[in-house]
Amino acid sequence: MPLLTWGCAGVQSATGGDGVQGARFNGLFLIFLIVCLIFYVLVIVFLAVALVRGWRARRRGVEPRESDSPIRPVFLGWVALTSITLVGLTLASYFADRALAANGASGKAVVVQVTANQWWWDVQYQGAWPSERIRTANELHLPVGRPAIIRLHSNDVIHSFWVPNLAGKQDLIPGRDIDIALLPTRPGLYRGQCAEFCGAQHAHMALDVTVESDAAFEAWRAHQLAPAPAPATPLAIAGYAYVTGRECSTCHSVAGTPASAQVAPDLTHLASRRSIGAGTFPMTRGYLYAWVADPQGAKPGNHMPVIGLEPHELDAVVAYLETLR
Amino acid sequence: VIAPRTPRDGPELTGEALGERLTRTWSRRPGFLGWLMTVDHKETGRRYIATALIFFVFAGILALIMRTQLATPESGLISADRYNQIFTMHGTTMMFLFAVPVMEAMGIYLVPLMLGTRNVAFPRLNAFSYWIYLCGGVMLWVAFLLNIGPDVGWFSYVPLSGPEYSPGKRTDFWAQMITFTEVAALAVSVVLVATILKQRAPGMRLDRMPLFVWATLVTALMVIFSMPSITLASSFLISDRLVGTQFFNPAEGGDALLWQHLFWFFGHPEVYIIFLPGAGFVSEIVQTFCRRPVPFYPAMVLALVSIGILAFGLWVHHMFATGLPRIGYAFYTAASMTVSIPAGVQIFCWIAAIWDGRPRFTVPMLYAVGFIVTFVIGGLSGVMVASVPLDLQLHDTYFVVAHFHYVLIGGAVFPLLGAFTYWFPKFTGRMMSERLGQISFALLFLGFNLTFMPMHWTGLLGMPRRVYTYPAGMGWDMLNLASSIGAFIIAASVLLFVINGLVSMWRGAAAGANPWMGATLEWATSSPPPPYNFAHVPVVSSRTPLWDGEGALPVATGLRVDDRETLLTTVIDAVPDLREPSPEPTIWPLLAGLATTALFIGSIFTPWAVVWGSIPVAIALILWFWPKDREPSEEPVMR
Numbered sequence: 001m002p003l004l005t006w007g008c009a010g011v012q013s014a015t016g017g018d019g020v021q022g023a024r025f026n027g028l029f030l031i032f033l034i035v036c037l038i039f040y041v042l043v044i045v046f047l048a049v050a051l052v053r054g055w056r057a058r059r060r061g062v063e064p065r066e067s068d069s070p071i072r073p074v075f076l077g078w079v080a081l082t083s084i085t086l087v088g089l090t091l092a093s094y095f096a097d098r099a100l101a102a103n104g105a106s107g108k109a110v111v112v113q114v115t116a117n118q119w120w121w122d123v124q125y126q127g128a129w130p131s132e133r134i135r136t137a138n139e140l141h142l143p144v145g146r147p148a149i150i151r152l153h154s155n156d157v158i159h160s161f162w163v164p165n166l167a168g169k170q171d172l173i174p175g176r177d178i179d180i181a182l183l184p185t186r187p188g189l190y191r192g193q194c195a196e197f198c199g200a201q202h203a204h205m206a207l208d209v210t211v212e213s214d215a216a217f218e219a220w221r222a223h224q225l226a227p228a229p230a231p232a233t234p235l236a237i238a239g240y241a242y243v244t245g246r247e248c249s250t251c252h253s254v255a256g257t258p259a260s261a262q263v264a265p266d267l268t269h270l271a272s273r274r275s276i277g278a279g280t281f282p283m284t285r286g287y288l289y290a291w292v293a294d295p296q297g298a299k300p301g302n303h304m305p306v307i308g309l310e311p312h313e314l315d316a317v318v319a320y321l322e323t324l325r
Numbered sequence: 326v327i328a329p330r331t332p333r334d335g336p337e338l339t340g341e342a343l344g345e346r347l348t349r350t351w352s353r354r355p356g357f358l359g360w361l362m363t364v365d366h367k368e369t370g371r372r373y374i375a376t377a378l379i380f381f382v383f384a385g386i387l388a389l390i391m392r393t394q395l396a397t398p399e400s401g402l403i404s405a406d407r408y409n410q411i412f413t414m415h416g417t418t419m420m421f422l423f424a425v426p427v428m429e430a431m432g433i434y435l436v437p438l439m440l441g442t443r444n445v446a447f448p449r450l451n452a453f454s455y456w457i458y459l460c461g462g463v464m465l466w467v468a469f470l471l472n473i474g475p476d477v478g479w480f481s482y483v484p485l486s487g488p489e490y491s492p493g494k495r496t497d498f499w500a501q502m503i504t505f506t507e508v509a510a511l512a513v514s515v516v517l518v519a520t521i522l523k524q525r526a527p528g529m530r531l532d533r534m535p536l537f538v539w540a541t542l543v544t545a546l547m548v549i550f551s552m553p554s555i556t557l558a559s560s561f562l563i564s565d566r567l568v569g570t571q572f573f574n575p576a577e578g579g580d581a582l583l584w585q586h587l588f589w590f591f592g593h594p595e596v597y598i599i600f601l602p603g604a605g606f607v608s609e610i611v612q613t614f615c616r617r618p619v620p621f622y623p624a625m626v627l628a629l630v631s632i633g634i635l636a637f638g639l640w641v642h643h644m645f646a647t648g649l650p651r652i653g654y655a656f657y658t659a660a661s662m663t664v665s666i667p668a669g670v671q672i673f674c675w676i677a678a679i680w681d682g683r684p685r686f687t688v689p690m691l692y693a694v695g696f697i698v699t700f701v702i703g704g705l706s707g708v709m710v711a712s713v714p715l716d717l718q719l720h721d722t723y724f725v726v727a728h729f730h731y732v733l734i735g736g737a738v739f740p741l742l743g744a745f746t747y748w749f750p751k752f753t754g755r756m757m758s759e760r761l762g763q764i765s766f767a768l769l770f771l772g773f774n775l776t777f778m779p780m781h782w783t784g785l786l787g788m789p790r791r792v793y794t795y796p797a798g799m800g801w802d803m804l805n806l807a808s809s810i811g812a813f814i815i816a817a818s819v820l821l822f823v824i825n826g827l828v829s830m831w832r833g834a835a836a837g838a839n840p841w842m843g844a845t846l847e848w849a850t851s852s853p854p855p856p857y858n859f860a861h862v863p864v865v866s867s868r869t870p871l872w873d874g875e876g877a878l879p880v881a882t883g884l885r886v887d888d889r890e891t892l893l894t895t896v897i898d899a900v901p902d903l904r905e906p907s908p909e910p911t912i913w914p915l916l917a918g919l920a921t922t923a924l925f926i927g928s929i930f931t932p933w934a935v936v937w938g939s940i941p942v943a944i945a946l947i948l949w950f951w952p953k954d955r956e957p958s959e960e961p962v963m964r
Contacts, residue, residue: 010800012787014718025718032715036705043672043701050680051694054615058683064617065681075621075673082669086662086708093712094655100714101651118490157485158581160646160721164787168717169646173582174484175575178648195646195721195789197478199485200405203792279796300405 012191016165018211020183021100025168028096035085100168109147109181110217112140116152116159116172116194119201119302120265120278125221134224135255137265138278139208140192143217148182157199163192163209171196184211191279200301206279227256228268228324238312239320243267247307248317254324264304270324277302288318334861335882343860346886351443351856353910362910364448365856369455370434371752376459377427382819383466384418387411389816392776396809398797408793409476410495414469416479417499420595421506422462424737425548428602429513431744432541434752436517438847438854439535441526441863443891444907446519449914449949454512456918461505464926468498475499478791480592481562483573483584488566497566497929503559504925507552514545514552521545524891525899526846527881528865532626533899535845535868536612536619539626540605543633544598550637551594558587568932582647589640597636599733601629603740604671607693610740610747611675613843614690615682618868619674628667635664645716654713661711668704672697687841688762692743695770696735703731706781721791724784730777742769742822749829750836754852757829765821772814779804779811844869849878862892913949920945 010016017023057064068075115122125134140163142148152161154172161180162169165188170180192207212220231240243249244259251264259267273283280299281287290297293314295304309317334343353359353368363369390411394402403411437445445451468474475495477486486496521542525534534542561572562584571577573584608619619625641649641657675697684690706728710716719725749757783804788795795801839848848871850859861880867873881901884890889907894900920941927934 010786012799014722014785014787021714022718025714028712028714029709029718032709032712036708040701040705043676044698047676047679047694047697050676051684054679054682054684055686058685062683064615064683066617068620071620071677071681075624075677078673079666079670082666086665089708089712090655090659090662093658093714096712096714097651097654157490158482162721162789164718168714169720170648170717171646173647175581176648191787193787193789197482197485197721197791199477199490200409202409203405203794 011189012164012193014164016190018184018186018188018190019163019166020185021167022165023185024096024100028092031092032089035089039082039085109149110143111149111151113151113153114140114161116154116156116161116198116205118156118199119194119205119299121205121207122155122265125224132225134221135253135266136224136269136273138206138275139210139273141210141212141217141220142182142184143214144184144187144211146183146214148184150180150182151177152180153177158196159194159198159205160196161192161207162195163190163207165190166209166211169195187211187213189274193279201299204278204280204299204302206275208274208279210274223272224269228254231320231323233319235316235319236323237320239316239318242313242317243320247305251304267321267324271322272325285318285322288321289314292317292321332885332887333883334886338886339860343886344855347857347860348855350886350889353856358912359910361915362912364444364452364908364910364914366433366437366445366448366451367854367856367858369448369451370430373426373430373433373455373458376455376462377423377430378823380418380422380462381427382823384415384423385816385819387415387418389812391415392809392812394793395795395805397806398795398799398802400794403793405793406476409478409791410469410472410474412791413475413478413499414465417465417475417502418462419733420479420599421502422458422465424599424733425506425510425595426458427741428544428599428737429510429517429541429548431602431606431741431748432517432545433513435748435847436520436538436541437524438751438850438858439538439845440520440524440529441846441849441859441865442520442524443858443862444889445516446524447516447908449908449911450512451516453914453918454509454516456915457505457512457921458509460918460922461502461509461925464505464922465498465502468495473498480588481584482588483562483565483581486562487573488569491566494929497563500559500563500566501925501929503555504563505922507556507559508921510548511552514548517541517545518549522896523893523902525894526863526865527892527894527899527901529894529899531897531899532622533865533868535605536608536622536625536629537602537605539629540601540608543629544601547594547598547601547633547636551591551598554587555591558584558591561587563928567928582644585644585647586640589643590637593640593643594633594636596729596732597632600736601632603696603737604629606740606744606747607675607696609843609845610689610693610743611678611682612869613747613841614685614687614693615678616842617678617682618844619678620681621670621674621677622868624670625674628670631667632664635660635667639664642711642716645713646720651713658711658713662708665704665708672701688757688759688766689743689747689841691763691766692739692746695766696739696743699731699735699739699770699773703728703733703735707732719784721789722784723780723788723790726790727777727780727784730773730780734773734777739769742766745826747841748847749826749833750840751847751852751854753830753833754836755829755833756836756840757833758825761821761825761828765818765825768814768818768821772811772816772818775811776808776815777811779807783808839871844872846870911949913945917942917945917949 017026111126113124121138123136127133152172154174159172160169166182166184188211190209192209194205231237244257249259251261252267253260255268275282276287276291277299294306296306353363394400473495477491477496484490521538564570565572571579573579573581575581612618639657639660642661710719746757746762783801786800788801836852838851846863849863861882864879864881890904891907893903893905895902924934924938924942927938
């Protein structure tokens, strides 16, 4: 029955099968589903026949049979059947798990450090040199067909890293850093979401995942390495002054400017991302206004305070943020 | 003291005279004070059941609020903060204040009747357990209504529930509610185990006990072995929060994962603590309405016992995503799958009883059949989530929500409602309406499947649990709407059930002692039973004493009628062993419960409450156990 979902798998679906692990899930799930359906049909048919049989005998006024011995072979057969099937399923599960564990160890892997915070993802791509390191937030770009090692760390409470189209989940537990290996096989736009309850805004802790060709990925990486472009219009310049000189810079950083705080999402290429506030809003001018003016409106409890910008300040800040492509 | 003329039940004292004399000995004082002082297991059991059902309705109302919020994407009906409190309260209330207590309460009421004894062992401890449970539940709900309810989930994972990320007192109310329910459940379990092992009717060897009593015995032992783990965990949490210990703080050498091990070492057995009594109900219902004992009795008992043991070996399957060593996971996968074997044995035996029996489709039987149809779905989806690669995707999604509601509602609530209908005449002396019962069963079956079947798809399509809202366009909208509609159908069914119960209590048809032609001893006494349960202790020589031959049940005589006395029998063979005095009613269990409550609630705010609060508790306990001012009346001798 859940086969129906294969047709309508979306950007955040366990049945998407867009990575090696995800595809393996589909195969194993299908085996379990078929076996379980067979057993369910067996039980229901047995129950239905028993009900009809018993009911008819009651109407005929036959006395119930008390002895267990006539059904003993059937009983033993049933126990044997369930036991053997469970051994089979356990082995299937075990070998699928071993295969999962073996994935991703080969090839030129992309290494990404993902740090979970209440309620956003800090994403840092490691390079050979410190100058090749890039920092972004709430988005992950991965080249198709190349393994990616995601190094997971939590800064506060337990979160869970989960991009269902690509692979199963991995918890991020404070004090226990761990890796998860991904191997995306199909380019596309996917969505991940924190899967362990992590407090007030657990519902708004999403991660936009882009799987693209190697060339597109390298182009994206090169673009991310560049510092933020200098503002050109008077309004954007006023916004630049506000962002780098006032409240914003106490938490956020914009590469190439004096704003270099590390406690909130990096804003260097903010406008190139797909969403605002870890998937709370799509990235549009209107929602940028909404977010900057009242970050507590749509995501109450998050750690960005309401600054109380004057209208002209708001215009300027949004104009500057829009230049951060 | 005037010596009674006929000091013992037996040849000389029978019939109405005996009943009158026993009533005088075993009844409590009338009036409100007498009501507070009672130690009658039937009164305590009825209160326990009623209180648990009220909590069930409360937690159900919370579920309706959640389903209304989730009916549409980006709904603004309730805030994130309120939603998080509500889902925490829903889970906590259902697990700690409804499911476990109601199962134990059914045991408290029914077990002594099924064993043919006059009261439970330790009836004062039993009363104390109820008061503690009531106070803990009321404390939690008062906190919630004052907007200081817990908001970190019924599992309260650290560090989110720790002092740094949950400031204030919300989590402390949760952790202290755990303490209350631990004390209550442990007390009641000790009462049940002692009663079952030592107070069975003469001749009721272990292999002649009704299956429900076996289920209760295994359940009570599981509570005794699993609750200490959560006691430890919640005590660590409270001391981390109150006095600055660092059990769970990795920065100071503590470990966040320790909580999960301790919690699930309790939390998984908890699920079977809820399911096994359900299996016991179904066994009794199937036996009565198929006019045939469930076949393969030894296999059924072994299934109960083996589920009870296996339950302690699979807690890690709640932690597959935490990154523990993979070879260890394989063990827990195998252990989790193994549970399907005894569960499969039970399903087979129930169906075989129907096959060889003569089923009558009364309302309890409908619930038993509904149980098999739904519970098996939950069991099979349980096999799926036992597999590590599948669980890594399905864990913490709505698939798991669907799975455990199929197990808990299908496996425990269906049997419970069936059991409630089945034993309602014993509780009240009146029958529930058959027609209303059929309608509410049909509504529940429909609403339940409409609510939880779509959640399998919702989860596969990637919707995580415990989110207060979700974006539109993810393919979840229609599925969630269907679930929400189903939830209201369930609510209608429960409402109808409650109305049926209340109306029937008042004007249902009179039941008589054995309206369903049941085979077990509780049907041998009047409905509702007198304060002393049985005029004479029955003697049994089979598993179905009331179906054996014609005429009156054989009885044992010789218990005193002027003092409360019960007959103790040997553990395995139930050979008469001792006559044991049974405690008189007293106010001290209530006062000790109130003193303990003051200590527990006080210690949310200051550690000194443990010191000063222990003084009233000690006083109450001393007076509770104070030797009687009167020597027991002289042992009468038959002349």
